[in-house]
Amino acid sequence: MEIKIEDQKNIRILSAMGEVDMHTSPELRKHLLKAVKDKIPIVIVDLKEVSYIDSSGIATLVEALKGMMKYKGSLKLCSLSERVKEIFSFAKLDKVFEIYKDLQDATIG
Amino acid sequence: MKQKKNLQNALNHRASIEVPSHPMYLSMIRIFLEKLLKLIDIQTLIIEDIKSAVDEACSNVIKYAYKYSYDKTIKVYFSYSPKEIVVIIEDYGEKPQDLSFQGRDLLDLKPGGLGMHFIKKAFDEIVFKSSKKTNKLKMVRYL
DSSP states (O other), rough: OOOEEEEETTTEEEEEEEEEEETTTHHHHHHHHHHHHTOOSSSEEEEEEEEEHHHHHHHOOOOOOHHTTTOOOEEEEEOOOOHHHHHHHHOTTTTTTTTEEEHHHHHHH | OHHHHHHHHHHHHHEEEEEEGGGHHHHHHHHHHHHHHHHHTTTHHHHHHHHHHHHHHHHHHIIISSSOOOSSEEEEEEEEEEEEEEEEEEEEEOSSSSSSOOOOTSSOSSSSSHHHHHHHOSSSEEEEESSSOOOEEEEEEEO
């Protein structure tokens, strides 16, 4: 998995590419927890190029969401594949996370 | 189509894979299952569910049976009949303390505890057996 990082005014965009599993989720966690530590107001995780996510990947996102809630930050997810959407729905997380159709919507939403 | 179904039923679909207990090999197990399940023309949704479930079960082996020791072995056995798909995961680690196979309450927002839900979503029957040397998790999906 690769992660591309882009900073805009008050926004950090983490674009993940590949599969997020027990092997790769620590890399995503490292970047998310850095954003939490830096109290970045808005973090967008672009999942457009993510073909697979396991429970460790989801746990990483939940951990970051809870961390950001403490300073009233906003964690947004965008461009979920049908399978990833289905997993979020099954885990009842589709109502917990702010989920956007694409990066543009997430940026202005 | 009928010919393909006949072929599916005629073949003895059994296969296995053995990998080191390092998380980097989880993707190999997923690829192994995906290729096999596509060969026998299983629906995409079921393939994805089984891949997720086996991935979670193998992650649990690394975490709980092997305590993140990466030089051990995980074996995955697969078999198919028109009635069912059976996956058995074998390890040589510690016997898990909690055999209740309960995931966390999905409404309780906290990291972790989802893996068991993925396993139960994909499989109708889950049986754990432990002997002196091995742990075996047998998971059956009825078709």
